[in-house]
Amino acid sequence: MACLILLEYISFFLFFLDLVPANMIITHVPLNCTIGDTSRMYQGCLRGQVCTAEGNCVLAGESKGDPSFSKKILKIETAINSRKDGRCGKDYGNTICDAAGVYGKCCSEHGYCGSAPEHCLIKKGCQSGCTVIKNHSSGVYPKKKGSLKSSGHLYVPIENQNKISKLWQDHFEGKNIHGEAESQDGRCGSSFNKIICGNWASGNCCSMYGYCGNSSGHCGAGCQSGNCTVFPVRVPEPKPASLSRIPGHFKIIGEAGVSAMHAGLMPNGKIFFLDKLQNYSQIRTNDGYYAMSAEYDMKTRKPVALSYSTNAFCSGGTFLADGRVLSVGGNGPLDELNPNIGDGFKAIRTLARSSSNPYLDGKHWEESRDRKLSTPRWYPSVQTMPDGRIFIASGSLNALDPFVSENNNPTYEMLDRNGNPQGKSVELDILVRNKPYYMYPFLNVLPDGNLFIFVSKQAQVFNVERNEIIKQLPDLPGDYRTYPNTGGSIMLPLSSADNWRVEIVICGGGVYQDIHSPTDASCGRIAPLDKDPKWEMESMPQGRGMIEGILLPDGTSVWLNGGSKGAQGFRLMAEPVLEALLYDPKEPVGQRFSTLASSTIPRLYHSCALLLLDGTILVVGSNPVELPKLKPDADDPYVTEYRVEQFTPPYLMGRKAKRRPKNVVISTKQIKANNKRFLITFKVPVKPLDLKVALYHGGFVTHSLHMGHRMLYLDHIGFRRGAKWQRIYVYGPPNNNVAPPGPYVIYVVVNGIPSVGQFVFIK
Template identity: 60%
Template sequence: MYGYCGNTTAHCGDGCQSGPCLKGAVIAAPGPSPAPAAPNGGSFNVVGQSGVPVMHAGLLPNGRVAFLDKIENYTQLKLPNGQYAYSSEYDPATNLPVALAYKTNSFCAGGTFLADGTFLALGGNAPLGFIDPTIGDGFTGIRYLKRSSSDASLNGQDWSEPGNKLASARWYPSAQTMADGTIFVASGSLNGLDPTVLKNNNPTYEILNAQGVSSGVSVPMEILVKNQPYYMYPFMHLLSDGSLFVFVSKSSELFNVATNTTLRTFADLPGDYRTYPNTGGSVLLPLSSANNWSPDVVVCGGGAYQGVTSPTDPSCGRIQPLATNAAWEMDSMPEGRVMVEGTLLADSTVIFLNGGNQGAQGFGLARNPTFEALIYDATKPLGQRWSTGASTNIARLYHSVALLLLDGTLMVTGSNPVAQPVLQPTAAEPYVTDFRVEIYTPPYLQGANAKKRPTAVALSSKALKANGSTFTVSFTVPAGAQAAKVSLYHGGFVTHSVHMGHRMAFLDTAGWKAGSTSQTLTVTMPPNGNVAPPGPYVVYVVVDGVPAVGQFVQVS
């Protein structure tokens, strides 16, 4: 990829320009597989303008969406000081953005939500004083954005940066909120320079407390050390036993944060590289008590090297990392994709979209955009899980995002594959900065389904505890409704096709009254914070596959 050949099996294959690193054959991954057209593929519709190029995003507890970008020499919004804004707060109700200010460059940051619901952006890159002298060094930056479902006075307030910093510089880090509210932050570059020069890299982790303050200590992490230079923006998922599933390059493990130990190492995922700069998408599939909250993880897409000619990988691996004989089950999409991101939809299916069929992450390094949405149903047998949904006509390449909104639709925006914004395509720059915000309406809200929504949803409490306690939810359903599900949904911090902290748990319910249009269910919360780490969640009531408009709750 970088003209670099390491000494782990994850460095072997086409992407290793020095040739195979180890003796033995490289296990082949499956090629493209058919994905028949979905009976109802949903639809895309442009609804607004983002105000700033969208590199990072998150659904806030007020129902609005935070967009966060790097320092640019042009955006659609300006701040009171006359400088361009690099962050905005977008209101899906009006489709209008409001400019937000920050103090340090958030270029390729990571992030998560604190236990109290505060949106957190971690790390970044150097200042660019020749563009904006008011923005400082973001390599160790920690930025806070507080919003509330009950306090509208917070809306539109700028990012807070009280001055506390990360223990070390991190460009391209990943983050995960743990069961006790602490934040695990891992990986990154010390300076954004050539990652084949190991002194440029930061293959370590650090812990932030529940208020987002760093312990001040960076600890080497073996899986990151071994997989340099492919180690940035690792996929991380908190599992029901408290361990972290960590995936980087082609390698994965279970990691015990408390003891700083690797509990288990898995076989490499066949195929190309899956993390930056050949990032695919990874999703922790919906959790439930039906299988004791056992996790199931899918990883799709990727590529061979960091270049515009790189082939992309259509294959997907799926693994149950806590299973006794955990192994990758291989599947594939209908085409290779890089920068494809998977997002859980309200009905428990997964949508994969955005990205390209050739190239890699980086400015000007991808082409052949992939326009169609792919719908993945994890409950179906292998070979029958994929269908093809609607297509957009907007290229969503480097620096684009997708995330689920309260109403169950998917917001899709971004694509800024140029070093500084370019507004008109040319032969040299065919893919330019795109500010358009699209809404993808899933099949469950198309046509007659839109009239089947549950309504009048009321929760007995919006302060919930992940300790097996119960709450009630009442709602109205159409005549003839058959069954309801209730879920906790956390969208996480979205960037570079990585959805940090993203998860969904279907909760046990009781009290459904057959034939009644007025329903009140008793809902049992997950047993602990490993299943539902503290923070803001959306409760969705889903009746016969159609979700009501979600409501934010705070889980502790």
């Protein structure tokens, strides 16, 4: 009887697994190499790979590809036509799957049709329609136009790529002098009948993803044709970092209630957690279904269930000028999990909280049926602009194959300051040029009111009003830095001391989207508004993907989470990195990193970290599997994580915690960005030698991005060195370019130690 119950549970679980929307998977073409080839970077392979005598690119140290993928496909001798319910295999009369059907052509070990690794890999028990990957270690997975009801990844046997190629044959209009067809649509390479880029406007290099362009992502490693770069731009090697004299401390403080894919600190001092639609969480909403969002209280260390109306899977977000949380985009409905949660692709969600009105605590997400984005978006980035309007960029239109242009949304659109849609979606050049690495770009409002946009390896200064590129910046050397190989990015603190000079730091990244991908240890730092901006390069102790940077009120930043081998996506990070790093921007290049304490919990795909009012860091999440899984096993060593950690930085360790400024009183919580001054009084337990007043915005956190994250130091007068009681006048921001409107936290920092922060609003 127990066995029957177990089997029913397994079948129930697998049924839901087939319904889980995929995460976005980006696959490059099969790489062909030649030992001794000096005409291509890495002899035609990628960083971390070597070329075999057979012309295959494999991981360095291996002489052949993964032997588990050389097994013969199980033969089904008496296959019959496919079933309508998606079942297949030996237990269903040797039924095969319909390759053109909605489920996928691979028959899994348990008799389900699908297109995910669980269905198609022989080592997972695939029965028919299986995929043979000769070059698994290079991360070469075949591509398919996916389905919302597939599990895991967009995935299909290689022969179906030819179908995509045929879609483009009608566009051929001529051949060059060598008899090779030239691209008429920006697509190229082996997946498109070996079309070359020729005179394509964006450039003549054909990337390993089959796109024409002239960036380092096109002309560098994996370049198929054109003016390919032979030698990589050198970046600093991993460099050991000294152990911080005071390393800080991680402590487990509670349970999140939901898997925290998105998070942010709200004006009431509590934290919202937001997840995709799942078949389990630790808490339930009032309708009896599992909660997919929660409000976490640091005082009680308990979550309160929140409900939403549309699937927020891989959404983007920011804070509106009035302090409401804004979440946009997402994925499709799964009625079998919760019929009350609808399609989130065009969703606009808001969550209202107040620092003075506790009545709003516990209120649910609000969504209006007639308030939608102009186009669907999955994996969008969001930024509040100086006038309070909302800039939204990028995303997938339907969660289908990113190599089919009709599935992509390399555009931007605007919402008004209240979160209402304005106008249509407009093509954004930097996203178009960097496909398929165009999702979840890094965005920052610069002190001149323009946007810094970074995606893949490219950056530019962009004017939204004129839809104009103000300045194209140099490519960042190293590997890919954004999804699916996202590193971390911060804008260093702004100050009038250097006329609000802005610098951006980007660290980490990876080579390709696969569990074997090397990660990047290098960091680039650039001042985009300088006359001749260049990347200043340095390195972390080791390569890291999915690392995220968090500004601290003392001007340093903490970098944590992620791993040293692999990429973003389900089951794609192999080696978690547990130690945190401290970055001090004032130190000389090469000496800015030091090593902090280590966590005991791997924080991989779908994890978050953010600064709290008390100056500590909340660390939460990690869900690198399609559906919640509570116990690790051989197949999934890293599973769904609900434990919440609190990291105490060095500035609050030991006796320092008792030396922080106290009794802080701010004369107004409504601050106009017009340089008008206001009063702050406070007491310092020890002799004060220096003072900073930090204006801090933590932003909307997801997928290693901290959307809208920024900090500036406000000018002040009246500070008296050595006096325990202080009465100072502080000047608000000079304009909304340096501080876009919305909720901020003021930290009074004395001798490098911050007070408990208080929320204010910048108008």
